Amino acid sequence: MPDDETLPVRSSNDIVVVRQVVRMRAVEIGFNLVEQTKIVTAASELARNTIDHGGGGSARLQSLRNGGRAGLRLTFEDKGPGIPDIELALKDGYTTGGGLGLGLSGARRLSNEFEIQSRPGEGTRVTITRWK
Amino acid sequence: MERIPILKMNEFLLVSIQVDMHDRLAMTLQDDLTDRIVRDRARGVLIDISSLEIVDSFIGRMIGNIAAMSRVLDAETVVVGMRPAVAITLVELGLALPGVRTSLNVDKGMELLRSSLARGGNGHRDAGR
Ligand SMILES: Nc1ncnc2c1ncn2[C@@H]1O[C@H](COP(=O)(O)OP(=O)(O)OP(=O)(O)O)[C@@H](O)[C@H]1O
Ligand SMILES: [Mg+2]
Numbered sequence: 001m002p003d004d005e006t007l008p009v010r011s012s013n014d015i016v017v018v019r020q021v022v023r024m025r026a027v028e029i030g031f032n033l034v035e036q037t038k039i040v041t042a043a044s045e046l047a048r049n050t051i052d053h054g055g056g057g058s059a060r061l062q063s064l065r066n067g068g069r070a071g072l073r074l075t076f077e078d079k080g081p082g083i084p085d086i087e088l089a090l091k092d093g094y095t096t097g098g099g100l101g102l103g104l105s106g107a108r109r110l111s112n113e114f115e116i117q118s119r120p121g122e123g124t125r126v127t128i129t130r131w132k
Numbered sequence: 133m134e135r136i137p138i139l140k141m142n143e144f145l146l147v148s149i150q151v152d153m154h155d156r157l158a159m160t161l162q163d164d165l166t167d168r169i170v171r172d173r174a175r176g177v178l179i180d181i182s183s184l185e186i187v188d189s190f191i192g193r194m195i196g197n198i199a200a201m202s203r204v205l206d207a208e209t210v211v212v213g214m215r216p217a218v219a220i221t222l223v224e225l226g227l228a229l230p231g232v233r234t235s236l237n238v239d240k241g242m243e244l245l246r247s248s249l250a251r252g253g254n255g256h257r258d259a260g261r
Contacts, residue, residue: 012154012155012156013154015154015155016154019186023185033217034217034220034221036217037185037186037215037217037218037220037221038221038224040185040186041186041187041188041221041225044186044188044190045188045189045225048188048189048190092226099189099190099193100189100192100193100227102189102192102225102226102227103188103189105226106189106224106225106226106227109224109225109226110221110224110225
């Protein structure tokens with residue numbers, strides 16, 4: 001498996017594929033079952049946001065080695081409308097799409113590192129990292 | 133079209149979610165279940181998620197919707213077989229599944245539904261909330 005690959009995130013079926021590939025990588029890195037479940041769940045949330053709110057985009061999966069430490073970094077990117085107020089979007093229960101408003105805040109809780117860049121009219125990039 | 137089968141078990145309906153569900157399948161299941169609750173006059177719905185490797189907010193919302201619709205149709209929903217890793221992750225995700233009861237397996241879920249019906253059925257569990 002390559003250490004760095006980018007997958008399309010355009011259809012509901014792409015979300016299924018992203019989940020499967022993230023799982024394979026998490027297993028390869030040696031994450032335990034709970035860690036695998038957490039990163040796959042976070043990936044599922046962010047992939048869905050990429051489609052539902054960002055109009056589709058991509059997911060970059062990077063297996064990391066930092067000294068003795070292994071990790072998995074996922075970057076979801078779209079060229080959609082962007083998020084005008086990131087702090088608000090990260091509040092539990094905040095949704096503009098009739099969801100539960102848990103995806104973004106939940107993905108943050110499920111990761112060790114969380115970064116979000118977004119500009120109205122230009123798009124959104126969310127990066128999460130989980131270390132072993 | 134691909135569909136998730138709904139089995140009738142006595143007065144209950146059993147749905148085993150086996151596949152990594154994509155969104156349309158989840159929506160179809162919701163519709164199919166509502167129809168079947170009415171047609172079969174079911175008093176309870178068991179949703180077996182023992183095959184699911186993850187539950188995200190989308191699936192969580194679907195389960196919550198099924199529970200809410202069932203309640204309106206006088207049936208109760210029990211989610212059975214949630215994997216421990218999934219349960220741990222759901223808590224961190226912040227998904228509480230309000231109004232949804234859980235059981236270890238299908239047998240225990242049936243017991244729960246039976247005793248709940250014997251106690252006077254639906255509605256009681258919401259008293260005092
Ligand atoms: N990629 C994105 N592009 C534009 N807006 C986004 C993006 N991701 C999230 N948002 C905004 O942030 C809000 C919160 O996202 P979050 O994932 O927490 O909730 P949701 O998707 O609305 O519901 P769910 O609980 O089903 O995920 C969204 O309603 C949307 O307004
Ligand atoms: Mg979301």
